[in-house]
């Protein structure tokens with residue numbers, strides 16, 4: 001926890017400052033954006049950005065990149081909870097944005113958080129246009145129809161359909177792994193780029209992202225509401241394609257281990273100080289929520 005808490009505090013403070021105050025007109029929209037962005041959450045993607053940036057340090061501040069990716073993540077959760085998508089009334093132990101406000105406001109708050117991410121990147125890295133463009137390119141591709149939205153579309157289209165390994169892999173890769181992979185990439189883009197091998201970074205991010213989603217599937221299946229902080233068994237209830245439905249519990253667990261083992265091997269290939277990122281990954285691996 002001691003390597004996580006100081007950075008988590010820095011992230012919370014940067015998030016507080018990165019979007020307009022609730023008193024800014026339209027007050028309802030900015031309140032809804034803040035309600036969802038500041039509602040807790042593990043801040044996994046932001047922490048990954050910050051710990052990745054420390055491996056080959058540079059003068060570039062990774063905090064704005066970390067806040068931008070959390071804005072994209074918060075948007076995806078707001079939209080995912082909408083009646084037309086997962087239709088969830090709660091998120092992070094609180095009412096979902098559309099329950100607390102209304103559906104139209106939730107759609108707009110999500111849209112605005114997504115847009116705000118790119119405002120942050122373009123403004124905060126304006127002194128370093130090459131970095132700004134690389135960050136914007138990486139985050140926009142990961143969020144769009146070649147990334148997270150592609151995964152969401154196929155996830156919805158496959159509800160209630162029969163077991164299919166290739167489709168599950170497509171959904172997990174796009175819906176979840178792409179953004180985790182991009183968190184690592186954003187961190188390295190903010191670091192000393194002369195030292196990195198992007199192919200290894202991409203593989204590391206992919207394996208960590210897949211491990212994260214497998215773990216999410218397993219927690220939904222095996223955990224309880226009190227530990228997880230959200231209702232469990234939702235995948236089964238909605239007949240969603242997930243790792244347990246496709247591979248069974250035993251095989252899903254061994255695939256999870258294989259992804260984490262690949263992460264450990266890839267970390268060894270990076271010739272920088274990976275100690276803190278490795279500690280964060282260790283914390284993620286043992287997470288219960």
Ligand code: GRG
Nearest residue numbers: 041042043044076077079080149152175176216
């Ligand atoms: C583009 C509308 C739209 C949706 C995007 C990513 C996504 C699709 C929906 C989010 C819902 C979901 C279950 C995605 C899988 C990734 C995942 C496990 C999200 C939860 O992330 P955590 O555990 O959440 O980091 P906290 O609350 O800790 O931030």
